[in-house]
Amino acid sequence: MLRINLLPPYIYAGKAKGRVTALWVIILVAVVGGLLFFKSTIDADKERINKEASDLEPKAKKADDDATLATKINTDSATIRAKADFARNAIKHDQETYPNLYRNVVMYTWNRVLYDYIRPEGATVNMSAFTPTLPDVAHYLMAMERNPNVSRVDIRMSSIPGFPNEGGAQGQQGMGQQQQGAGVRPESGGGHDFLVTLNLYQPIPAGPTFGGGGGAAQPAGGGMPGMGGSGGMMSGGMMSGGPMMSGGPMMSGGGGGKAGAA
Amino acid sequence: MGKLTLLHINIIGAVVAIIVALGIWFTLVTGAQDEHQKAETAKKAVEDRANKAATAAAALKKAQQDKVTAETDWRKFDATYTPTIGYTQFTGPDARVRMMRALFWPNNGKSWPERYRRTIASYMAAERKRNGIVWVNPMVTAMGPFGPNPNTIEAAPGDKLGPVLHYTYDMQVTGTSLGSLINHVKGWPRITGAGIPVVDSVQVVGNSPNLTMTYRLTFTLILKDADVKAIPPEDPRVGGESGNAGGGMGGGMGMPGMMGGMGRPSMGGPMMSGGGGPMMSGGPMMSGGPMMSGGPMMSGGPMMGGKRGMGGG
Numbered sequence: 001m002l003r004i005n006l007l008p009p010y011i012y013a014g015k016a017k018g019r020v021t022a023l024w025v026i027i028l029v030a031v032v033g034g035l036l037f038f039k040s041t042i043d044a045d046k047e048r049i050n051k052e053a054s055d056l057e058p059k060a061k062k063a064d065d066d067a068t069l070a071t072k073i074n075t076d077s078a079t080i081r082a083k084a085d086f087a088r089n090a091i092k093h094d095q096e097t098y099p100n101l102y103r104n105v106v107m108y109t110w111n112r113v114l115y116d117y118i119r120p121e122g123a124t125v126n127m128s129a130f131t132p133t134l135p136d137v138a139h140y141l142m143a144m145e146r147n148p149n150v151s152r153v154d155i156r157m158s159s160i161p162g163f164p165n166e167g168g169a170q171g172q173q174g175m176g177q178q179q180q181g182a183g184v185r186p187e188s189g190g191g192h193d194f195l196v197t198l199n200l201y202q203p204i205p206a207g208p209t210f211g212g213g214g215g216a217a218q219p220a221g222g223g224m225p226g227m228g229g230s231g232g233m234m235s236g237g238m239m240s241g242g243p244m245m246s247g248g249p250m251m252s253g254g255g256g257g258k259a260g261a262a
Numbered sequence: 263m264g265k266l267t268l269l270h271i272n273i274i275g276a277v278v279a280i281i282v283a284l285g286i287w288f289t290l291v292t293g294a295q296d297e298h299q300k301a302e303t304a305k306k307a308v309e310d311r312a313n314k315a316a317t318a319a320a321a322l323k324k325a326q327q328d329k330v331t332a333e334t335d336w337r338k339f340d341a342t343y344t345p346t347i348g349y350t351q352f353t354g355p356d357a358r359v360r361m362m363r364a365l366f367w368p369n370n371g372k373s374w375p376e377r378y379r380r381t382i383a384s385y386m387a388a389e390r391k392r393n394g395i396v397w398v399n400p401m402v403t404a405m406g407p408f409g410p411n412p413n414t415i416e417a418a419p420g421d422k423l424g425p426v427l428h429y430t431y432d433m434q435v436t437g438t439s440l441g442s443l444i445n446h447v448k449g450w451p452r453i454t455g456a457g458i459p460v461v462d463s464v465q466v467v468g469n470s471p472n473l474t475m476t477y478r479l480t481f482t483l484i485l486k487d488a489d490v491k492a493i494p495p496e497d498p499r500v501g502g503e504s505g506n507a508g509g510g511m512g513g514g515m516g517m518p519g520m521m522g523g524m525g526r527p528s529m530g531g532p533m534m535s536g537g538g539g540p541m542m543s544g545g546p547m548m549s550g551g552p553m554m555s556g557g558p559m560m561s562g563g564p565m566m567g568g569k570r571g572m573g574g575g
Binding site: 016024027032036038045052053069073083086087090111116206 | 268315447469
């Protein structure tokens with residue numbers, strides 16, 4: 001039998017509205033609950049992070065303490081460290097800087113070269129030199145240019161003879177050489193004077209200072225006798241040339257080594 | 263309620279749900295997220311600090327080692343190089359004056375300049391035996407008069423009485439070989455009781471065996487703490503300044519045996535009063551061969567220990 005609902009729809013509307021309302025209430029509760037749960041997870045994670053941070057704190061504090069203590073020790077000991085460093089550097093400077101420089105120059109010096117002075121200044125070493133023959137100058141150049149501490153070797157000399165005119169130049173050439181040696185060099189005459197400038201890769205370091213550095217030289221006693229100009233030392237009878245001409249290196253004996261192989 | 267349709271209820275439900283959700287989100291959730299972020303930031307900071315633990319420990323260890331090394335080394339250097347000027351022996355209201363009289367006026371070899379010069383001269387005498395080095399210009403270590411005012415005394419130029427003193431000398435020595443001269447330079451750290459030496463501007467002139475070397479020698483005296491603390495305070499009741507008479511660099515020039523007759527009082531006045539100019543540059547006196555090579559001059563003892571010829575004060 002066919003069932004026919006003759007009741008109007010509004011009869012059921014109240015029930016439907018109740019269900020929909022309940023549904024929205026449930027939805028609202030779910031939303032609130034979800035958000036609260038979400039917040040609780042955030043809080044839990046935050047607690048975990050805080051706990052981890054708390055666990056790390058002692059290590060971090062020790063690191064801080066160590067760093068602070070290290071700084072304090074460094075600060076407290078700065079003066080004595082500066083003193084000790086200065087003394088160490090001064091000793092090292094005295095024992096190495098100029099001795100090594102001179103040793104290096106001597107090591108790369110051709111053994112038939114006679115120096116009249118050696119003046120290290122800044123990044124250069126200026127020297128006055130003498131050799132008995134022109135080939136010795138070339139040997140000197142070849143030896144010195146192999147010096148690993150020297151970037152360039154500059155030589156100034158004026159005794160290189162010109163090319164003779166045919167038939168009449170022998171005497172002029174000989175005269176040119178003898179002029180250089182006259183009066184200063186071996187009595188036999190001859191030889192070549194030249195000035196050398198060694199350009200160093202590294203400037204000669206200045207000595208260390210402490211507490212403002214050294215003042216001016218003491219005025220008492222005056223200047224250096226005999227050192228006002230090199231002329232006195234260079235041109236007088238002091239330069240007898242004997243040692244040089246005997247073949248040995250003038251300054252130390254170390255000139256033969258590498259230079260000889262050059 | 264009765265008049266509300268389903269549409270109304272849905273709209274109201276949705277709006278309320280959204281409002282409540284947003285309310286909760288922007289109050290509770292975002293607050294929690296902020297806290298979470300702060301916690302993470304804090305943890306990151308702690309981690310960063312903790313990660314430096316190894317570095318900090320190493321830095322601490324190094325600092326401790328450096329300190330120990332520096333203290334050990336400095337004890338050694340201090341014992342070797344630092345002289346005692348002797349400020350500690352003066353106390354009381356007139357300490358400054360008594361200090362001046364005892365330490366900075368000629369005092370039978372007991373004053374500071376006399377003792378200091380003697381130290382250097384002794385070393386150079388030993389160098390002569392060791393390396394055959396002849397000190398050509400020992401007069402460079404002479405100190406001028408310190409004047410009558412105890413408050414303006416400078417133990418070294420510009421350094422007052424301490425705690426650090428610098429003495430710089432343009433030295434000239436002769437030797438027979440470059441090796442001996444270089445050994446002389448290298449040997450300066452062996453000196454004791456004269457400060458820490460620094461050698462600079464080394465130049466060599468001449469030919470073997472007549473080599474002359476010049477260099478600038480700077481002594482840095484880092485005084486002992488006890489000496490520094492004992493420096494007598496300035497005495498406001500005493501003043502004065504050096505007069506013209508008797509000035510100049512008397513000490514070195516008046517030494518008997520070094521300059522021969524130059525140290526005699528009759529010679530001292532006029533020669534020294536000019537600030538040493540004529541004599542300092544005097545070629546004849548300074549450059550004379552016999553004087554430079556004279557053994558007795560370099561032997562040090564009597565020359566250095568004797569009274570200062572001029573006695574500037």
